[in-house]
Amino acid sequence: MGGACSRKRDQQVSEDSLHRGVSGRYSKSASSKWLGSSFSRGADAKQGKGKCPSLMELCIHRVCEDIDKYSTFSVLPRDISQQIFDELVCSQRLTDVSLEAFRDCALQDLNMGEYPGLDDNWMDVISSQGSSLLSLDLSGSDVTDPGLTNLKDCKNLQALNLNYCDQITDCGLENISGLTNLTSVSFRRNNTVTAQGMSVLSGLINLVKLDLERCPKIHGGMVHLKGLAKLESLNINCCNCITDSDMKPLADLTNLKGLQISSSKVTDYGVIFLKALEKLTLLNMEGCPVTAACLESLSGIVSTKLNCIEEIASVEYQLRPGNSNYYVFYKSYQCLQSLKVLNLGFNDITDAILVHLRGDLVFVYFFHLAGTFPASSVSTVGRLSYLESLNLDSCRIRDEGLIYLSGLHRLKSLELSDTEVGNNGIRHLSGLRNLESLNLSFTVVTDSGLKKLCGLSSLRSLNLDARQITDTGLAALTSLTGLTHLDLFGAKITDSGTSYLRYLNFITSNHLNSDYDFSGQLNLLIDFKNLRSLEICGGGLTDAGVKNIKDLTSLTLLNLSQNSHLTDKSLEVISGLTQLVSLNVSNSRVTNMGLQHLKQLKNLKSLTLESCKVTANDIRKLQSTELPNLVNYRPE
Amino acid sequence: MKKEDTVKLISREGFEFIIDKKAAMVSQTIRNMLTSPGSFAETEHGQVTFPEINTTILEKICQYFYWSLQYASGKETEFHIEPEITLELMMAANYLHT
Numbered sequence: 001m002g003g004a005c006s007r008k009r010d011q012q013v014s015e016d017s018l019h020r021g022v023s024g025r026y027s028k029s030a031s032s033k034w035l036g037s038s039f040s041r042g043a044d045a046k047q048g049k050g051k052c053p054s055l056m057e058l059c060i061h062r063v064c065e066d067i068d069k070y071s072t073f074s075v076l077p078r079d080i081s082q083q084i085f086d087e088l089v090c091s092q093r094l095t096d097v098s099l100e101a102f103r104d105c106a107l108q109d110l111n112m113g114e115y116p117g118l119d120d121n122w123m124d125v126i127s128s129q130g131s132s133l134l135s136l137d138l139s140g141s142d143v144t145d146p147g148l149t150n151l152k153d154c155k156n157l158q159a160l161n162l163n164y165c166d167q168i169t170d171c172g173l174e175n176i177s178g179l180t181n182l183t184s185v186s187f188r189r190n191n192t193v194t195a196q197g198m199s200v201l202s203g204l205i206n207l208v209k210l211d212l213e214r215c216p217k218i219h220g221g222m223v224h225l226k227g228l229a230k231l232e233s234l235n236i237n238c239c240n241c242i243t244d245s246d247m248k249p250l251a252d253l254t255n256l257k258g259l260q261i262s263s264s265k266v267t268d269y270g271v272i273f274l275k276a277l278e279k280l281t282l283l284n285m286e287g288c289p290v291t292a293a294c295l296e297s298l299s300g301i302v303s304t305k306l307n308c309i310e311e312i313a314s315v316e317y318q319l320r321p322g323n324s325n326y327y328v329f330y331k332s333y334q335c336l337q338s339l340k341v342l343n344l345g346f347n348d349i350t351d352a353i354l355v356h357l358r359g360d361l362v363f364v365y366f367f368h369l370a371g372t373f374p375a376s377s378v379s380t381v382g383r384l385s386y387l388e389s390l391n392l393d394s395c396r397i398r399d400e401g402l403i404y405l406s407g408l409h410r411l412k413s414l415e416l417s418d419t420e421v422g423n424n425g426i427r428h429l430s431g432l433r434n435l436e437s438l439n440l441s442f443t444v445v446t447d448s449g450l451k452k453l454c455g456l457s458s459l460r461s462l463n464l465d466a467r468q469i470t471d472t473g474l475a476a477l478t479s480l481t482g483l484t485h486l487d488l489f490g491a492k493i494t495d496s497g498t499s500y501l502r503y504l505n506f507i508t509s510n511h512l513n514s515d516y517d518f519s520g521q522l523n524l525l526i527d528f529k530n531l532r533s534l535e536i537c538g539g540g541l542t543d544a545g546v547k548n549i550k551d552l553t554s555l556t557l558l559n560l561s562q563n564s565h566l567t568d569k570s571l572e573v574i575s576g577l578t579q580l581v582s583l584n585v586s587n588s589r590v591t592n593m594g595l596q597h598l599k600q601l602k603n604l605k606s607l608t609l610e611s612c613k614v615t616a617n618d619i620r621k622l623q624s625t626e627l628p629n630l631v632n633y634r635p636e
Numbered sequence: 637m638k639k640e641d642t643v644k645l646i647s648r649e650g651f652e653f654i655i656d657k658k659a660a661m662v663s664q665t666i667r668n669m670l671t672s673p674g675s676f677a678e679t680e681h682g683q684v685t686f687p688e689i690n691t692t693i694l695e696k697i698c699q700y701f702y703w704s705l706q707y708a709s710g711k712e713t714e715f716h717i718e719p720e721i722t723l724e725l726m727m728a729a730n731y732l733h734t
Contacts, residue, residue, distance in 0.1 A: 052704050052707040052708055054729070054734055055697070055700045055704075055725070055729040055732075055734040056726065056729040056730060056734065058700075058715055058717060059717060059722050059725050059726040059729055060726070062717045062719065062722050063722055063723070063726070066719050066722075069719060070723075073723075075723070076723060076726065076727065077727065077730065079730070080726055080727065080730055
């Protein structure tokens with residue numbers, strides 16, 4: 001029995017932990033280590049609502065609930081114990097004690113990225129999976145060098161993720177030198193690994209993907225990569241130690257398809273060494289001191305397999321949906337034939353580059369030119385009729401420049417933040433019916449200009465974070481019923497303004513982000529039953545106003561800080577919002593007495609009550625008795 | 637109940653469970669056995685023997701089949717699983733694609 005493997009393993013291999021959605025590391029609140037991932041974790045396997053759970057799912061759920069009763073799962077077929085393991089990780093029920101039951105279970109995937117409490121004590125059971133283990137994610141853990149010793153036995157390991165494991169040094173990496181089946185190795189943001197530590201990589205001849213982002217001491221280590229003939233992707237973004245001399249050894253990596261060297265010290269001279277990388281399709285040089293001259297070196301990169309490249313292009317786009325605007329799809333058939341992604345954002349690029357490449361840019365889809373784009377070249381952009389995404393953040397562009405954009409009918413995303421665009425300019429956008437995302441933050445657009453947007457029926461995301469936007473402007477937006485994301489952070493919206501929001505029934509998942517001058521009533525928010533994230537930090541909110549959010553039971557993130565009138569009564573109202581994962585009521589009159597109202601918030605992972613009459617000790621007490629999931633709290 | 641609308645599931649100990657075909661089809665494995673082309677004994681006689689599933693477990697599985705049908709029709713109750721049989725039940729569920 002159990003012969004049929006019900007589990008498709010290849011779905012498990014994670015690409016930068018994408019299966020868990022947003023990683024905590026990149027979430028807005030950097031201090032919330034586990035917060036980002038916890039939104040997606042733990043929601044599964046509950047009975048009720050929707051599809052009938054399979055018997056297998058019910059059993060797994062049951063086992064996870066009684067996990068302490070099991071001493072070993074080694075009697076189970078591997079694919080079943082793997083499912084139990086995954087569910088425990090997902091629901092964050094796995095502890096060093098319950099992990100013991102998985103000793104010698106021949107598990108293949110241990111994806112425990114950013115798992116709370118993971119340290120060297122866990123490594124013995126992890127290594128006991130031996131030659132079965134294929135992928136291991138220990139990112140963000142407290143594992144140290146000795147913890148890696150037993151990994152030597154995991155001969156078949158293919159993917160190893162040690163991102164943010166800041167206690168692992170050169171010495172620890174030596175333990176992976178014999179794991180020649182590794183195809184993917186990642187140790188982002190390691191402050192100690194040096195060129196010497198990288199020498200272990202020279203033996204990993206099957207390596208396809210290597211990620212060393214934010215490692216500040218690896219200068220000189222690239223020489224150890226010379227023999228890695230299979231390497232296709234190398235990420236050394238934000239390694240500010242990397243210089244031109246580090247580019248030289250890369251010339252031998254002729255299979256390289258993706259190279260990311262953003263924010264390094266590489267100059268035009270270093271780029272010359274990349275000439276030989278004929279298969280390169282992605283090159284990220286954001287923030288490098290390169291000039292347009294480097295493009296001449298790259299123009300030699302030619303590939304005949306155009307079909308193949310188009311395919312990769314779409315894959316890459318899907319892999320990085322959040323980052324898409326950081327890349328320029330550079331499909332130039334004459335000059336940079338195989339290079340499709342070229343990021344020149346915030347570089348010192350002038351008109352010269354656009355003039356130089358005008359003829360080749362026709363097929364560009366994604367254009368990231370933030371901060372680099374001279375206004376005089378806007379007419380060139382206007383000819384790029386395939387353009388779907390255009391980022392002109394911080395560019396020197398004015399009203400008269402936007403006339404050139406009026407013909408870009410395929411445009412879905414337009415970023416005009418921090419430009420000098422005003423009311424006269426945005427009328428040129430009124431015909432862009434496919435526009436889904438528009439950012440007008442920190443522009444000089446005022447209320448009367450917003451009328452021009454009322455025909456943009458595809459619009460889903462609109463950023464109006466600007467001081468001069470008021471209630472009147474909001475009134476013009478009521479026809480935009482498809483909006484799901486509206487950012488009014490700095491706008492001057494009052495109670496009467498919120499009544500217009502009533503029409504925007506579909507603001508569901510994301511932000512309603514504003515410092516409303518809520519003197520009392522938030523009752524208009526009641527329509528937004530599906531709102532998951534709410535931040536009102538304008539200072540004008542009182543307990544009476546908070547009452548109006550009691551029905552927003554879908555909220556997972558609530559930030560009411562800076563409202564100095566709020567008292568314990570507000571916490572009492574909040575006690576019903578049991579889905580809350582993150583709560584911030586800093587700078588209020590909340591006291592220790594009020595903490596009792598938070599007992600029901602069992603999902604709470606982050607609690608911030610700075611500058612209140614609350615002591616760390618009392619929060620700690622609450623954590624130990626009532627809120628076991630709380631991992632992050634202030635004051636601490 | 638017409639005979640062709642039912643199937644007989646037989647446990648390791650030889651205990652027979654006669655249940656609605658519709659319920660048994662909740663299991664992908666049993667569905668395949670009963671509907672596959674060709675004249676397999678299972679298809680012809682409408683009975684399946686499970687030499688590796690004991691009576692307790694098979695009974696629980698039959699309960700699940702009916703619970704699942706109820707669930708699909710909107711009656712979303714909780715399905716209770718006794719902790720002591722969970723692991724064995726899992727292996728059977730795995731085999732039965734249930």
